[in-house]
Amino acid sequence: MTEREIIDDFEDEQNEIHDLLLSLSPDDWAKPTPSPGWDVKDQVSHLAHTEEVAHDTVTDGPRSLARETAKFTQPADFTEAGCDQGRTMTPEAVLDWWWQAAERNRAALRAADRSARVPWGLGMSWKAFCTARLMEHWAHTLDIRAAVGKPGTDTDRIRNVAWIGANAVGYAFSFAGITPPEGHTLRFDLTGPHGDLWTFGPADATDTITGPAGQWCRVAVQRMPASEATELKANGPLAELVLANARAFL
Missing domain, CATH: 1.20.120.450 (dinb family like domain)
Incomplete structure (x- = not known):
């Protein structure tokens, strides 16, 4: 963007x-x-x-x-x-x-x-x-x-939230005191509100997180527990740690 x-x-x-x-x-x-x-x-x-x-x-x-x-x-x-x-x-x-x-x-x-x-x-x-x-x-x-009691509708503006959540992985691990597994890299393949594919991370990543961008954004801002984000799929140990410890804010 x-x-x-x-x-x-x-x-x-x-x-x-x-x-x-x-x-x-x-x-x-x-x-x-x-x-x-x-x-x-x-x-x-x-x-x-x-x-x-x-x-x-x-x-x-x-x-x-x-x-x-x-x-x-x-x-x-x-x-x-x-x-x-x-x-x-x-x-x-x-x-x-x-x-x-x-x-x-x-x-x-x-x-x-x-x-x-x-x-x-x-x-x-x-x-x-x-x-x-x-x-x-x-x-x-x-x-x-x-x-x-006035739920909103996700817009393409959440791409910004998805991006900062993906880029805050290092900070989230530091905050949680976690050392990521060696030799693993991560790519996000997220589906936007209108069906567009939003990708963050290297094409040859060892691990992936896939699913709705709206769920990833809510997990990243800690408004949805990862256990409730049932459409998000973590493939690999790094991806699993990211979902469990996501934090996009100070």
């Missing part, structure tokens, strides 16, 4: 989320989501908070990720700070907070030097960072939709 396609997909994803949030009733905003302790307003507050931090990370502003996380002893405290901020606000104010932060961050991403590394986590390329922000929004919107 081109850089223009990635940022356009991000904008389209956020526009769809905006439409969903506009359709919610006041009671919907207080409904619990699959994330323990978080209601719908907490989910949107988290997205608003991290979009602000993402903007300042791209632009080297005062609230970059490094500067913000340094204020807390635990990463979870940084995450909870965004929710705490939103808990003092009305749903309408939280929606406006997120939407303004989203527009500012997209503008910064469009203007950013595409060759520069973004100091998010261990450091990311512009493509990976932009895709990660799309992935984050897609994953949390799954939680929101589950809470309010």
Whole structure:
């Protein structure tokens, strides 16, 4: 995918989320989501908070990720700070907070030097960072939709999520403390929502993961246990480890 396609997909994803949030009733905003302790307003507050931090990370502003996380002893405290901020606000104010932060961050991403590394986590390329922000929004919107009973339809934009999940295998293994089996390589052969084949990895890979892209994406963002992704097939020991330990987020 081109850089223009990635940022356009991000904008389209956020526009769809905006439409969903506009359709919610006041009671919907207080409904619990699959994330323990978080209601719908907490989910949107988290997205608003991290979009602000993402903007300042791209632009080297005062609230970059490094500067913000340094204020807390635990990463979870940084995450909870965004929710705490939103808990003092009305749903309408939280929606406006997120939407303004989203527009500012997209503008910064469009203007950013595409060759520069973004100091998010261990450091990311512009493509990976932009895709990660799309992935984050897609994953949390799954939680929101589950809470309010408004399931969505997968679009071709999930190709971005599938790609970052495939490229995060090394990080996922490091996070889990797993050493991959020697001499094994992995290819993903995934079927998109409209039947297209999406392939990530070498053609001569020893191991493969095949099946619906939507299931792989949900496993990668840990919204579906691998045991429930019954249409995904792991062929080989490396593939089996990847499905069991997939993690596309920090």
